[in-house]
Amino acid sequence: MNRRSLVTIVSVSALTLTGCGQAGQGDVDNGDGPAEITMWTHSAGNPGELEVYEQIIADFNASQDDYQVVTEAFPQGAYNDAIVAAAAANDLPCLLDMDGPIVPNWAWAGYVQPLGLDPAITDSLLPTAVGIYQDEVYSAGYWDAALAIFARQSVLDDNGIRIPTVDEPWSLDEFDEALSTLQDAGYDTPLDIGAEDAGEWWSYAYSPMLQSAGGDLIDRDTMLTAEGALNGPEAVDFFTWFAGAFEQGWASDSGTIGNEEFNSDEVALSYTGVWNAMDSLDAVGDDLLILPPPDFGTGPAIGGGSWQWGISSTCSSPDGARAYLEFSFADEYITEFADNQVVIPATEGAAEASEHFSSDGDLRPFVELSQRFAVLRPETPAYPVISSTFEKAAKDIMNGADVGSTLDGAVAEIDTNIESNDGYGF
DSSP states (O other): OOTHHHHOOOOGGGGGOOOOOSOOSSEEOOTTSOEEEEEEESOTTOHHHHHHHHHHHHHHHHHOSSEEEEEEEOOHHHHHHHHHHHHHTTOOOSEEEEEGGGHHHHHHHTSEEOOOOOHHHHHHSOGGGEEEETTEEEEEOSEEOOEEEEEEHHHHHHTTOOOOOSSSOOBHHHHHHHHHHHHHTTOSSOEEOOTTOOTTHHHHHHHHHHHHTTOOSSOTTTSSOOTTTTSSHHHHHHHHHHHHHHHTTSSOSOSOSSSHHHHTTSSSEEEEEGGGHHHHHHHHGGGEEEEOOOBOSSOOOEEEOOEEEEEETTOSOHHHHHHHHHHHTOHHHHHHHHHHHTOEESSHHHHHTOTTTSTTSTTHHHHHHHHHHEEEOOOSTTHHHHHHHHHHHHHHHHTTOOHHHHHHHHHHHHHHHHHHTGGGGO
């Protein structure tokens, strides 16, 4: 599984569409037979995920006579276009999945309705597996992803570098010293942070670092401005460090997407995700360390929020859609998703039953990192614009642009968008 399959967000074209009408393909009345509920997913290229969906649907359809769920899977690259076209034609399916950060935008645009699941279900999930807009739950997911620092214990030991823990992560000074030491030890670029990637990776991976430093993408108290959050002194300090990491050669944007450089011992540390963990375990074995990110000042942070399920506003049998979703959130299915895809189970019961994420599983550290340090991207309909603006600003700074003026420009762009949309309901 590659990085994009977990962090790609639906594009900003969703911002330009209006709310949905009442007509749609959400479900079909079959006379005396069960109502047909249509379900769309972005997972056509992921056979492990589709296998679990097929099992859930078969089990649900066999368990009752009122509803018949039918599914259509799209390649991820085509999924957004299909949703946009269906929304414009008031022809959305009844059940649809969506990347977690886009949920507030789709709720604001009227694509999806409040989820209405039994709170016992949503309360049992990781907080980052639940999509909220204006204090209302609109989506829920079976898993999350998490980032960590991969390292070889032998390399850290040989260079006298302390192994950090979730209770005692590296401070920024320790992290800098470790990178300098590793560079002196022969690693020309000691850290892979995935800067060769594009799109949502930038906000998912680097805005938690900004939050750890005391900045943010937006003022979350109001959701109305990025002023002081994205261009305040803490943000300037973080991006000064970020630019310096590239200037000093600690990090580079010329690698390959994935974890190949770490697995082949070309870099000493890799800031990467759970989706790369099995390949690194195969390459490194018991020498692999899965470490927390450094503390940039206010405590470590990593991104949270992956693909989740919602009910479209055109669905004329939402009770059937909810019945299916409530059925699907059984721990046994969540465990299957986790082990088939190598993603973090959204419930503790599913984690304990997992091959990889149970208390003694090889990937258990990811569960702890998610529980301790995961933060959501801002739950505002403005997020697609925030994300793309952040990416551009961060890349400009990486390439040598002035930190202060670049961040001020990003703030102005975000605030203009929020103002032009009347605050997106805030």
